Amino acid sequence: MKMSVMVAAQLKAGIIFGDTINHEYIYMPGGEVGVDNPICVMETAHSRQDIELKRAVELILRLSLKPARHPRFGRKSC
Secondary structure, three states: OOOOHHHHHHHHOOEOEEEOOOOEEEEOOHHHOOOOOOEEEEEOOOOEEEEEHHHHHHHHHHOOOEEOOEOOOEOEOO
16 A cells, blocks of 8 residues: 555644544654654554554554544644
8 A cells, every 4th residue: 555645744743643432543753753764653542552654654544534632632742
């Protein structure tokens, strides 16, 4: 699957993608912005996992996640 440049750019800008009903969120922590191979976070109600940017974009597209308000961070992760 080809990585969506638009979704990757939004993650790099701090936009949080999620599903507020199922409590699933994917975002890039502020400390990862500007690094060569940034790591994103996939967070559910019961766990948090580090994932590569490419995998984050794939999951956002597959799960149809949209920009969302995270319960702690709000709309942006940085």
